[in-house]
Amino acid sequence: MGSHEQALVSLLNQVALSFDGAVLGVALAYVAVRSVLKFTFNSTALDKLRKAPSISVSDLRSLLGDSETEGNSENSQLVVVRGTVEAKPVVDSSCKSFRPSILVSRESGDKAVVVQRTQTCIYNEWKGFLGWTSDLRAIFSKSWRQQESPSFRTVPFVLIDGRLRTHADYVVVNLDGSRHPLPLTTVYHKLQPINASPYTFLQALFGHEYPVGLLDEEKILPLGKEINAVGLCSFRDGIAEIKSSKDLPYFLTDLSKDQMIVDLAFKTNILFWAGILFGSMSVAILGYAAVRNWNKWKECRQRRQLRQRNQDVSNDADSQAVVDDEPEEVPDGQLCVICLMRRRRSVFIPCGHLVCCQGCAISVEHEVTPKCPVCRQEIRNAVRIFES
Template structure:
């Protein structure tokens, strides 16, 4: 770890443990609340997938009403049942039910695909710099270095058919990917790291910066035809053709897992979110309670110090000068044996010292009575009438 990173870590640790750990407790509480919200959404998605039927493509017409039935049902009951979450397992085929068999062909490998995703990312390496520049200068110079390359995604319309169905397509399910944000089950077919060409500018980057580009990673991922996948989403009929769209409340749209694996995966996520949020919540409550108690004790001590007069800096009133020969032996101070016993210790009540020796005893770190060795809180002058 370099010195700037170590400084940042130390600064973050000081901020986290400041105010008796109140900031750390608030951070853990915020994380616990976020885990609770994620657990709630994950549980809702789990319930929806459990209730969703797992059907084949040919069974969709018996499960979901057609357009005429939807209109008839909406006129009869005042509502429509055209939006229903289903789980369909099948094989990916190109086209939208007609004779469109156009597919994409990878320019690198020549593989046929329905979706091609290509990313180009700069790969960085680093070492301890020779000249430590300021953060402002490093930021100005690093703005000329792009961290991310290009990203492109091409696709053609495709459908899902029965696993054992042959051409021509008699029953199919159209996949509508408009607005879908869930990750797709793509296969990496091309991955190559192209080294950066050496130049005086690249040598200057390696000399001055903690990170410098060493290559360009080119990755290509495709969705090949004939692949078995599971579609999870809202199914409806569009002009008599079944169509499935992604649901924003579900973490899956196209996946290699079946219904049982999806349920198992969501249950494990829910368990991690529940126990993680519970542990972070308990720890945050403990830290915040400790910080509150410490702050309350400090406030009470500060209030007591404001109310109690500061007597140690006041001048000590000298006792009336009196000859030690005129004082009886039973009334002499047990410490200096030269002045009369005047104050009484609190709470034991023993009168054994003069005023000066009593103040000396009270100023000790653990003041105790010289006779009974009981802890004392102060002294009080006693007047004899």
């Protein structure tokens, strides 16, 4: 591990353990809350998925009825539909669109209804001769910088029952508003190196990122692929339509209903125990930090009160000494060299000069750099002299 990495780890360790671990406790509490929220979401989704019927496209009309009403949330039902991907214009002659009815992969030539092409620029980083690269900047700049340029194309498609020769029954897949991952198939994956240029040399010299390769990928949802659609299904003008549900983590998937239930139950258990673990750790750390900081605050308050009491006692003693040392008839050789009104009462340590009264000696002693008014030597304190 280099010096930059060690400095970064040391900084993160100091931040995490600051305030006796309170920052670390808050971070763990945040993770615990997020785990509990995800656990609640997955538990609700698991219950809904278990209750949802799993049927084929041909049995969908018998389940939902032959309703001709507009599809809305009140008439929709959560179902798991198994079907084969097909372009909508193939089964619905009334479907008219300016877009092509079927997409064709540019690399493989496969027919599809969804084509996603992504170009990812891969960067490398060298410290450079000048050593100006900061690891902290490198970490965050990679997350802020857009390194991918995806393109997503789709055409209207439906799910049909592939076992039947006729496709009188089908369900339209509505992707509007869906952010769920799609069961895409990778048909092209190639990494192309980028030739270096003089500008690349300057970037490497000064420790900046420079591109070294371009990863080109193409994924498609091909025709004839058998998938499951999990969502809210309803009839719109006599045609079945299914759309995604925000309460479920799945929409279009290769998994069967049983596989989805097993996968979701496993994630739910992980989130449950993670919430308990991180919650317990955060409570323990925050409790320890609270007790430690409370004790430190009490000790600081006690020291402050003790210091204040000592200062009050010292001020009372000094005031009493000044009051006792009232001006009187004093020979000229025994007058204070500062006020020329009171008798010389205090000796400066370490020089030993007896030249000031008690009040003036206290004033000299409280200066930032107290010095004897005669020899200008720095003094530590002043001692009052009493005559017997």
